[in-house]
Every structure is written in structure tokens, then in C-alpha cells.
Amino acid sequence: MLPTVDREVLPTDRLSLNQMTTDLRGMQETLDACARHGISTIGLWRHKLDDLGLAETARAVRASGLAVSSLCRGGFFPVASEADRRLRHADNQRAIAEAAELGTSVLVLVCGPAVDRDLEAARRMVVEGIEALLPDTESAGVVLGVEALHPVYTAERSVIVSLAQANRIAALFPPELVGVIVDAYHVWWDPCLYDEIAVASGRILGFHVSDWLVPSPDPLMSRGMMGDGVIELHKMRLAVESAGYRGPIEVEIFNRAIWEMPLDDVLPLAKARFQETV
Amino acid sequence: MLPTVDREVLPTDRLSLNQMTTDLRGMQETLDACARHGISTIGLWRHKLDDLGLAETARAVRASGLAVSSLCRGGFFPVASEADRRLRHADNQRAIAEAAELGTSVLVLVCGPAVDRDLEAARRMVVEGIEALLPDTESAGVVLGVEALHPVYTAERSVIVSLAQANRIAALFPPELVGVIVDAYHVWWDPCLYDEIAVASGRILGFHVSDWLVPSPDPLMSRGMMGDGVIELHKMRLAVESAGYRGPIEVEIFNRAIWEMPLDDVLPLAKARFQETV
Numbered sequence: 001m002l003p004t005v006d007r008e009v010l011p012t013d014r015l016s017l018n019q020m021t022t023d024l025r026g027m028q029e030t031l032d033a034c035a036r037h038g039i040s041t042i043g044l045w046r047h048k049l050d051d052l053g054l055a056e057t058a059r060a061v062r063a064s065g066l067a068v069s070s071l072c073r074g075g076f077f078p079v080a081s082e083a084d085r086r087l088r089h090a091d092n093q094r095a096i097a098e099a100a101e102l103g104t105s106v107l108v109l110v111c112g113p114a115v116d117r118d119l120e121a122a123r124r125m126v127v128e129g130i131e132a133l134l135p136d137t138e139s140a141g142v143v144l145g146v147e148a149l150h151p152v153y154t155a156e157r158s159v160i161v162s163l164a165q166a167n168r169i170a171a172l173f174p175p176e177l178v179g180v181i182v183d184a185y186h187v188w189w190d191p192c193l194y195d196e197i198a199v200a201s202g203r204i205l206g207f208h209v210s211d212w213l214v215p216s217p218d219p220l221m222s223r224g225m226m227g228d229g230v231i232e233l234h235k236m237r238l239a240v241e242s243a244g245y246r247g248p249i250e251v252e253i254f255n256r257a258i259w260e261m262p263l264d265d266v267l268p269l270a271k272a273r274f275q276e277t278v
Numbered sequence: 279m280l281p282t283v284d285r286e287v288l289p290t291d292r293l294s295l296n297q298m299t300t301d302l303r304g305m306q307e308t309l310d311a312c313a314r315h316g317i318s319t320i321g322l323w324r325h326k327l328d329d330l331g332l333a334e335t336a337r338a339v340r341a342s343g344l345a346v347s348s349l350c351r352g353g354f355f356p357v358a359s360e361a362d363r364r365l366r367h368a369d370n371q372r373a374i375a376e377a378a379e380l381g382t383s384v385l386v387l388v389c390g391p392a393v394d395r396d397l398e399a400a401r402r403m404v405v406e407g408i409e410a411l412l413p414d415t416e417s418a419g420v421v422l423g424v425e426a427l428h429p430v431y432t433a434e435r436s437v438i439v440s441l442a443q444a445n446r447i448a449a450l451f452p453p454e455l456v457g458v459i460v461d462a463y464h465v466w467w468d469p470c471l472y473d474e475i476a477v478a479s480g481r482i483l484g485f486h487v488s489d490w491l492v493p494s495p496d497p498l499m500s501r502g503m504m505g506d507g508v509i510e511l512h513k514m515r516l517a518v519e520s521a522g523y524r525g526p527i528e529v530e531i532f533n534r535a536i537w538e539m540p541l542d543d544v545l546p547l548a549k550a551r552f553q554e555t556v
Contacts (some may be wrong), residue, residue: 117510123469152430154467155492155508165469189432191401191443214433218496230433232395 007234009275010249016041016069018208018252019048022266024259027051031064033263037271041067043206043250044102046095058101068104069248070145070181070206071095076112077129078122078159089129093136100140106205107137108145108181111160113153122159127169130178137177145205146170147181150189163187163196170203182240183208183252185223188231197239204245209233209278210253223254225269227277237278249278285512288527293552294319294347296486296530297326300544302537305329309342311541315549319345321484321528322380324373336379346382347526348423348459348484349373354390355407356400356437367407371414378418384483385415386423386459389438391431400437405447408456415455423483424448425459428467441465441474448481460518461486461530463501466509475517482523487511487556488531501532503547505555515556527556 017039022030027048034042042061049057061068074095079085099107109130114122130144137144146166149158160166166180180200185208187193197204211229216222226233237249251270258266295317300308305326312320320339327335339346352373357363377385387408392400408422415422424444427436438444444458458481465471475482489507494500504511515527529548536544 114508117508119467119469119510150429151467152428155490155494161467162469189397189429189439191397191440212433216433230392230395232397 010237010278012038012271012274013040014249015039015271015274016043016067016248016250017267017270018043018072018250019045020072021251021253021258021270022263023254025263027057028060029263031060031066033267034066035064036264037267039267039271040065041069041248043069043072043248043252044104045072046098049098054098054101058103061102067248068102069250070106070108071099071102071104072108073110073147074107074133074144075109075126075129075158078112078115078125080115085125085129089132092129092133096133096136096140096142099142105142106145107142108147108206110147110149111158113156114159119154119159123165126160127172130169130173134173134177143176143205144178145181146178147183148186149183150186162190162192163200164190164192167196167199167203170200175203179203179205181206181208182236182245184231184233184236185210185212185252188212188236193236194239197236197243201243204240204243206247206250207237207240207245208250208252209237209274210251210255221254221256223252225253225255225258226251226273233278249274287553288515288556290316290549290552291318292527293317293549294321294345294526294528295545295548296321296350296528297323298350299529299531299536299548300541301532303541305335306338307541309338309344311545312344313342314542315545317545317549318343319347319526321347321350321486321526321530322382323350324376327376332376332379336381339380345526346380347528348384348386349377349380349382350386351388351425352385352411352422353387353404353407353436356390356393356403358393363403363407367410370407370411374411374414374418374420377420383420384423385420386425386484388425388427389436391434392437397432397437401443404438405450408447408451412451412455421454421483422456423459424456425461426464427461428464440468440470441478442468442470445474445477445481448478453481457481457483459484459486460514460523462509462511462514463488463490463530466490466514471514472517475514475521479521482518482521484525484528485515485518485523486528486530487515487552488529488533499532499534501530503531503533503536504529504551511556527552
């Protein structure tokens with residue numbers, strides 16, 4: 001299943017380990033494993049901050065020498081009431097502050113599902129929710145990365161389901177405040193993908209890789225290691241680079257079998273597949 | 279979960295029972311149940327023809343007095359070799375002939391997945407495969423209905439994943455030979471849906487309804503009865519009608535729990551929900 005074309009090997013200093021790839025591990029254990037395996041960048045998740053607390057996590061990350069490519073996630077904008085909207089807004093403000101304290105300028109937004117059937121209203125709330133965060137974003141020096149999720153998540157995770165849609169939202173705001181995240185797993189199916197990657201030029205804040213396994217019984221948990229599925233990762237990486245993105249590429253894999261592997265097996269495998277397939 | 283707006287009730291003579299809704303039942307049993315419950319139209323599947331054979335099925339359908347809204351499915355165009363392409367083409371020619379013999383002018387196309395990672399090549403093969411069928415289509419008086427499947431099926435069922443894409447393919451050919459099928463389950467997530475329904479005007483050959491359940495652990499089998507999920511079916515039906523489609527609306531539900539219900543429960547439930555939610 002691996003591509004056979006001759007090509008320049010991607011240097012592994014582009015690899016950022018997104019923490020969901022090692023979801024069963026503690027913060028310190030993952031930081032140590034990255035250091036041990038020469039991985040210089042990490043993508044953090046907010047639920048993992050509970051482990052050591054925010055201040056101690058920030059200290060541990062600095063002590064590890066790792067750069068932080070992004071913090072995931074803010075968002076979940078559609079709400080049923082004004083009270084809920086205020087709670088969500090305050091939580092997103094905290095997420096922005098956390099990103100700044102953790103030393104990353106990118107907060108990934110998972111925009112949230114509709115609270116009822118009304119997708120149009122939900123999508124309006126996403127735009128309004130982002131707009132309301134811009135003062136905090138600007139003062140914290142953080143950029144919001146709108147991540148389109150695969151349409152299979154529309155009902156439960158995100159009404160933003162295509163890169164075209166993420167691009168249209170980002171275009172409403174200055175590029176230093178709002179951009180997009182391109183996650184291969186979420187967008188690989190899209191017939192407009194390569195056009196929209198070009199449209200995203202100057203707005204791409206992150207590129208995430210994993211793979212789409214076949215068969216894929218559970219789309220939420222069956223992301224695969226790069227090379228184990230059907231996504232044309234190399235083609236997509238070249239397109240993202242043509243659009244000007246040369247930053248970290250996060251390996252983000254939701255997959256229980258990979259979570260259960262020893263870190264000293266997963267990290268070398270991710271590095272090797274990163275070079276072979278991305 | 280049901281809409282509360284006052285509105286004209288949809289007459290049940292618009293309802294066509296797609297045979298996948300009663301997949302565990304034999305052909306004659308389903309035909310009899312439709313007659314018993316005043317359902318005047320059926321959508322047939324080719325794998326069900328094995329039950330009685332083609333000629334006997336055609337006779338049984340005529341004897342039942344039911345109209346046939348469509349036959350599913352032709353397609354699966356992307357292939358790995360010229361030999362495979364010829365086999366697939368011949369099978370699609372048979373599907374066209376079967377549609378004509380069964381008394382429907384609509385053959386639904388499920389276009390097929392890529393044979394390897396190359397989506398672009400697969401999508402070209404879809405267009406070429408359709409083009410090659412046009413002489414048969416024309417002489418049989420059958421129209422090909424390109425059905426966009428939900429992107430979750432990209433790897434295993436269809437590289438055609440949005441109504442925009444189906445519309446672009448259909449637009450390459452005369453409307454009396456190629457049109458599109460709008461299946462609510464497959465397209466409800468799409469931010470361009472209502473624009474593309476308008477674009478499809480004059481090309482819509484069928485409208486299929488079911489619902490998207492939450493949570494939906496298995497996207498292949500968790501379609502729900504209309505009203506049990508999150509799809510804005512009524513809004514979509516009005517849009518499809520504004521685009522000029524006034525034909526049968528197929529109730530097509532892949533769901534084991536519904537398959538296992540007695541037909542004398544399923545059909546009245548489908549009729550009631552059809553009126554309440556579509």
C-alpha cells in the first residue's frame with residue numbers, strides 16, 4: 001500500500017506528535033517519549049492538562065525542550081440558550097489563555113454540532129462565536145484554526161464539514177486572527193480538496209495526518225497509522241506546501257490498538273511512516 | 279423531535295417503499311404488504327430479483343398493481359483492469375435492461391470506490407463508465423440517476439460524495455439520459471445542499487428519505503425511521519419540490535431493528551412518519 005514513487009524524504013523535524021495518538025498516556029510520559037525519540041514538537045489537548053494542571057504542564061513542556069504546534073480544542077459554538085452561549089464563550093476564552101501559556105499560537109476549533117436539526121442557525125452561531133473571541137485572540141497573540149471535520153461527525157461534533165466552508169469562515173476575519181487546519185482524515189474524500197487547499201493559502205495553521213482504514217466499522221475510532229489506509233497523504237502534503245504551509249505536521253491517530261502499543265513502538269513507527277508516506 | 283410547524287400534510291401516494299427497508303423479506307411478501315397498506319409504488323433492488331427471477335418478478339410487480347420508482351443499482355465504475363471494465367460495463371447493461379423490463383425508467387447508480395488511493399482517476403472512470411452506457415440507456419428508455427453517497431462511504435462504496443459533484447457529472451450529458459438522485463441521508467450535512475438542489479432542477483430523478491440517528495455507531499446500518507434523527511426532511515422536501523421534482527419519494531432505511539419488525543408494523547409507521555416529517 002505504500003507509494004513507490006521516488007521522492008524527497010520528509011524530514012522528521014516536521015513531525016509533531018498530537019497527543020491523541022498517545023491518549024492513554026500521562027503528559028509527562030508522552031513528553032519524555034518524544035524527547036527520547038527525537039520528536040521536537042507536540043500538539044496538546046486540553047483534557048490532558050488535568051494531569052499536571054496548566055502551570056505545571058507549561059513548565060514540563062518548557063523543560064522538555066518541545067515546541068507546541070497547537071492546542072486542541074476550543075469551539076462548540078452552537079448553543080440552546082444565551083446562558084449556554086456565555087458559558088461556552090468563557091470556556092473558549094480560557095482555551096485561548098491556555099494556548100498562550102503553553103507556548104503555542106494556534107488554538108484548534110472543533111466548531112460543534114447543531115443543538116437541534118437547524119444546521120443553518122448552528123453555522124451562524126459558529127461565525128458569531130468566533131467573532132466574539134477576536135479581542136481575546138488578538139491580545140493573547142493566538143490564532144484560531146477552524147478545523148473542518150469529516151461529514152460523518154456533523155450530528156455530533158461539527159457543523160463545519162468541508163475545507164471550503166472553513167475557508168469561507170476564515171475569510172471573514174483577518175488572517176492573523178483566524179485560519180484553518182487541514183486534517184487529512186477529515187477532508188480526503190472532498191472532490192474540491194485541492195482547489196480549497198490553494199484557496200487556503202496563507203491561512204493554513206496546521207496539517208494533521210493519519211489514515212482512513214478499510215473496512216472502517218467505527219469512524220470515530222478507526223483512524224489508522226499513515227500508510228495503513230487509503231488517503232493520498234503525500235499528494236496532500238505537497239498541495240499544502242504549495243499553498244505555503246511549511247510548519248509542523250501533526251500525527252493525530254484516534255485508534256485504540258495504537259493507543260495500547262508501547263510508546264517506544266508507536267513513536268518510531270510514526271516517524272518511519274511519516275517519512276515513507278507523508 | 280417532530281416539527282411543530284403547521285403545514286400541508288404530504289399525501290402518502292407520494293410514498294414509494296424502497297425494498298432495502300424490508301431487506302429480510304421476500305419479493306412477493308413485500309409486494310403483498312404494500313398492496314395491503316395502500317402503498318402504490320416500490321423501489322426495487324437487483325439482489326432481490328434472485329428471489330423470483332427477473333421475468334417472474336416483473337409479472338408479480340405488474341400483478342400487484344404497484345408502480346416501480348427505480349431500480350438500484352448500477353455503477354461501480356472504477357476498475358483495476360480493462361477486463362474488469364468490460365465485465366462491469368456488461369453488468370450495467372444488464373441493469374438497464376432489467377430496469378426497462380421491471381417497468382421503471384430510473385436506474386440508480388452507486389458509482390463505486392477507487393480501486394487504489396487515486397480518487398481523481400476513479401472519478402474519471404465514473405464519467406467514462408456513464409458515457410459508455412448512454413446508447414443502452416437511450417434505446418431502453420431508461421435514465422441513469424447518479425446518487426451521491428455520504429462521504430463516509432468514499433473508501434468502500436462511492437467516490438461521488440456530494441450533490442454538487444453528481445450535478446457536475448449529470449450536466450455533461452443530456453437530461454433525458456442522466457440525472458441525479460437526492461438521498462437525504464447522504465447529503466443532509468452539506469453546506470451547499472440547498473444551492474445544489476436548485477442547480478439539480480430538471481435533473482432530479484428521485485428523492486430518498488430516512489434519518490440520521492444520534493448516536494450513530496455504524497453509519498452503514500444506522501439509518502433511522504424518518505423523525506427519529508436529526509435531518510431536516512421537510513425543509514429538504516420543499517427544496518426538492520421547488521426544483522421541480524414531484525415524483526415518488528422513496529423510504530429507504532438500512533437498519534436491522536426496522537428490518538426485524540413485522541411488515542404490518544413497519545409500513546404503517548413509515549406512512550405515518552412520512553406524513554409527519556417529510
